Amino acid sequence: MSDTPVATPVSFAEFPAVTTAEWQARLTRDLKGQDPATLRWPLSDGFSVEPFYHREALAALGGPPAPLPHPQAPWLNMPTFSVPAGDGRAAIDQAAAALATGADGVHFILTDASTFAVHHLAEQLPLADTYIGYTLVADPDVLLAQLLDAAPGTALRGFLRFAPGPVPEGAELADYRTALRRCVSLTTGMPNFQALAVNGAFFGNRGATATQQIAFSLNTAATLLAELPNDEISAAQVAAAMHVHMVITPSYFPEMAKLRALRRLWATLLHAFGLPAKLNQRLRIHAATASWTQTTLDPHTNLLRHTTEAMSAVLGGADSLSVAPFDSLFAEANDFSGRLARNLSVLLREESGLGRVQDPAAGSYYLETLTDLLAQEAWVLFQRMEEAGGMPKVRAQALEEIKEMATETFRRIASGQQVIVGTNRFQNRGEQFSFHPKKLLRSANFDVTRAAYPTEVLRLATALHFERREKKSKRAAVVLLGSNTNQVILDTFLNMLLPHERPEMAASHPEGTLSLLYSSPEEATLMYATPEQFQRFARFIYQIPTEKQVFIPPTLLSSDMPTLQEAVRVFGFQEMKVQGYTTEQVLDRIQGR
Incomplete structure (x- = not known):
């Protein structure tokens, strides 16, 4: 229609056009000899994002792609x-x-x-x-x-x-x-x-x-x-x-x-x-x-x-x-x-x-x-x-490939390479939980599949241990920290130490085992056990007969101290050691004490 306004081309004449070569030259100069490749952002998908993109990027795609359909606007x-x-x-x-x-x-x-x-x-x-x-x-x-x-x-x-x-x-x-x-x-x-x-x-x-x-x-x-x-x-x-x-x-x-x-x-x-x-x-x-x-x-x-x-x-x-x-x-x-x-x-x-x-x-x-x-x-x-x-047919393969990526994410979080604000970096050391950690760890609805879970459960279990010690409780507890999380625990601990303080694992637990924290008023010990050992242990603590096929143990199991202490020994749990540090010292550092 004749009265339809004509769009005015957008231009910024006051800013001179800058070529890709000029951008790259400026980038090299500002880096003062450092390799520009160090600015690339590697993604977990297997490729990296460049530090900047210019108009040639669209040319490499065959020209600007057409806008995508968006049938519902707004969402x-x-x-x-x-x-x-x-x-x-x-x-x-x-x-x-x-x-x-x-x-x-x-x-x-x-x-x-x-x-x-x-x-x-x-x-x-x-x-x-x-x-x-x-x-x-x-x-x-x-x-x-x-x-x-x-x-x-x-x-x-x-x-x-x-x-x-x-x-x-x-x-x-x-x-x-x-x-x-x-x-x-x-x-x-x-x-x-x-x-x-x-x-x-x-x-x-x-x-x-x-x-x-x-x-x-x-x-x-x-x-x-x-x-x-x-x-x-x-x-x-x-x-x-x-x-x-x-x-x-x-x-x-x-x-x-x-x-x-x-x-x-x-x-x-x-x-x-x-x-x-x-x-x-x-x-x-x-x-x-x-x-x-x-x-x-x-x-x-x-x-x-x-x-x-x-x-x-x-x-x-x-x-x-x-x-x-x-x-x-x-x-x-x-x-x-x-x-x-x-x-x-x-x-x-x-x-x-x-x-x-x-x-x-x-x-x-x-x-x-x-x-x-x-x-x-x-x-x-x-x-x-x-x-x-x-x-x-490939369901198991797909889930295994996802598990590999999730395990790598857990490792990056524990080592501090991947930041989760408030969890592994910039923690609120004086945080007062608006929930009860013991009740949460016992809940069957607590989501244990999240990226932050291995780090969270260690801090929650640590808080429970110190609370038990201060109250001089007569009961003890075993907290399931997760599958093969000994390296997560070590990386989390190492990330809080100065380089000259860093220890080595004296004995790493075998592949396919579970990481546990045994906590009593007197002591806290990091341990490991096979899934079968933990399953038998949990059935004993909760008096679940072996003929009952389906039993999913809670993350937190507690009992009177003599019973739990003896059960830990009988069912063959092994101590996980950090050279030069007791479990109590490891937990102190992780808790920010």
Whole structure:
């Protein structure tokens, strides 16, 4: 139209153009002879980020890539509500209150979907208008049928994530094909409801690199596309029903690039299955702040982590976002931390305006290059896994590769190479816990898979030991510190010593053993035992008969001192020694005494 304003080219004539060669020359001069390669930032994905990027970076990509599709703008702010066994009415009412105070949708994690009060849900949250996600562990098709019965003729909005156990969903597909096909059939014709989840969060919350998260998510999607279609359901219907769950860590720019690379490779995957490109426009990514990077020590730092994680998610193109309360690792759900988590998205959208641009990273020399690198590396890994048989066959291999990366992360944290503020660096030595460490360590719900856990549990166990010693308690305790964490303990200790004070391990415990802390009023001793020894020990302390097959011991086991002391000896626990230092001295240093 003639009255449409013409965009004025942006120029900064007062700043002379600087060539790449001139930037490099200045960089060399400022480094005063130091190798510029020392400024590279190595990522755990196996490649490094350069200290600067220039316009030639886009030329190397074949020109500026087209902005990525972003169908939902701005993103939906979706707090998560864990629903214990029961009808869930309290959680439904809390969700309704959240929707009235800044939330755009809600995500229910259901312990038992069979008892969920779907009719009360439909009354409180109109299903035709409310975007609702459901995560459940059994019978996804039954829940969907109940939802449709509660609101006849309604086209649902939201998503379904079926997480049947401690494995990626696509890795155990054989037992659930019929149920998942029914989910697709029930929701076909509902463009705003995705009934099949590709759960990249499963990998991310176990320590997978960005490359692994993308690749293994694509392997899961490929399994669904290959296995679910039949005479009644087409591959296009399966693709339209899929969405992706991803978790976001504080690594600000790589996490943005991770979501962007996933969108690009999703189009490549659909093309490989001969599906129309328009289906890529329908891909919805639900992002959540990562439990992998949350901490119990100095927990208010989680608020800061969640801020960068949330920004990475929305700037990377997430369609919906769940921000966890900062105290969710140790506290019951409460209005205060829930409101802070919910308002983070509101602030980013309403005050920062981050939802006003389709693809904010588009055209950035750095982010476009990083997106392309992640996409290349992830596609190579995806193809390697597909050649080995795809997700059903390579599940164990994928989890082992993730475990290797997680173990390396534990080592970097213990040695101080990777900083976790408030946990292994800048600790609050006078911190007063807002939770009871003993109760937390005994809780079956305490998340022991996180990056900070080996460092946290050592400090928590140390605090409990000193408390027991001061109170002159007549009881003793054994705390399970983790699998093969003797090196973590040593690295953590060494990181607090001056170079001339650094000892050596007098006797390292064998591969595959567990690290323990035996604590009594008189002494504390670092020990190790095989899993079998610890299992027999725990059964004895808790009087669990050996014929009972399934028994998961708590992290903290306590008893009267003579019993525990004798049991430690009888079941063959061995002392782990640090040359020149007693356990008590090691714990003193770690606790900052």
